Amino acid sequence: LFNDPAIIDLPGLIRWPLAKFISARRAPVAKEIYAHMGGRSPLLDMTNDQARALEKKLSAASPDSKVFACMRYWHPMSADVVQVVKSFDPDEIVLLPLYPQFSTTTTGSSITDWKKAAARIGLNKPTFAVCCYPTGQGWVTSAAKGLNEEMARGQNDNIRVLFSAHGLPQNIIDKGDPYQWQVEQSASAIAERAGLAKDRWTICYQSRVGRLQWIGPSLDDEIKRAAQDNVAVCIFPIAFVSEHSETLVELDIEYRDMAADLGIPAYYRAATVGVAEDFISGLAALVENAVAGKKNIGPGDELTCPQDNMCCPNAAEQDRKQL
Known part of the structure; x- marks a missing residue:
């Protein structure tokens, strides 16, 4: 986590030892936190539940749809999942974040990591990314x-x-x-x-x-x-x-x-949305729109990030078009 340049924006020679230092200092706190959860987080299990629910929803219209869960800082990470996806041999790939709001430190970092992992093994399928859905x-x-x-x-x-x-x-x-x-x-x-x-x-x-x-x-x-x-x-x-x-x-x-x-x-x-039907249906619509339009999906038709938010891929794309 702390060695991610999107989290700590420093040269690698400085970032790596700093990340090791921060991780060592936080390890006792992290152990105590995980002890409260029985030694493990339910995050991966819940993410897999969401993946299965989304696959079921997408399969109603596209029976060959397959959803893979991919984590950023723990397995299965991009390096693991790209191999499985390559074996599946899809026609197209949609990268769907489970972060409703975009940040360079979350969705941005995850998409960059996926693209690097895909390039390393020659996974060259048409790929579209959902930026975010803050008001989806x-x-x-x-x-x-x-x-x-x-x-x-x-x-x-x-x-x-x-x-x-x-x-x-x-x-x-x-x-x-x-x-x-x-x-x-x-x-x-x-x-x-x-x-x-x-x-x-x-x-x-x-x-x-x-x-x-x-x-x-x-x-x-x-x-x-x-x-x-x-x-x-x-x-x-x-x-x-x-x-x-x-x-x-x-x-x-x-x-x-x-x-x-x-x-x-x-x-x-209040509980997180998890596999709530409306939420999963909304995710399915984002994926279907990306595939149908052969395009990346931004915040929404009625929501555009201000132009000073130039780390937003949608705003940056609009700026390039204006140029």
Whole structure:
């Protein structure tokens, strides 16, 4: 993870020993986190469930469709999966991220890694990439349903929704990464679909590491503010579609304990969308659009990243066309 140039933008001779140092320091913390989850994360299992659900949906119209799960920092990684895909011998390949919002540190890094792995073994099939779907109908509908279901548990409580996303260092955003802007678009779309008034929700960020300035506000600060206002909170993990350490440990244990210590009236946490039918249908539509149009898929017909977000592949493509 920390040796990825998209995460730490330093020359390799500096990045590699720094990555080893950071990993060594974080190892005890990581062991404790995984102990809370029984020694392993459910992320790969949930990703495989999503792959099977998507394959079933796609096969209704295209019986020869095959979906492969590919992880970025643990097996099966790109180097493993390209071999399997080459043996399958597809006519076309669609790269579909399970990150609703694009970032150079997530989707961008994953697509680059796939392309390098494919080139190394001569996998030269036509390949199209889905950039993101921050306001995609299937994603937004599933998210809003899950949020409303969780909030219904506290129907008598005065609840503030905290849309919590994984944080990023501010300098990455300053270089043109569209992630923060896309998180804001997701939150607005989900809140509107869920019927939330503007004064009942806010956006915040979790999982900070190191001393750099990170985008904010932090989830810590928003929980403290909710305690001061004496309102209950419902956390919605807006950048995740599967359960893993940042939901099951950070949100369900660490922040729940923090909220209790601060005297927050009630603490709720909406589940990730997982294999929700609307979500899987939305993913299938993205894949089908990419194949039918023989093209990469951007944020959506009605959503275009601002031109200063030049790390967004869709915005960059538009700029090249203008030139």
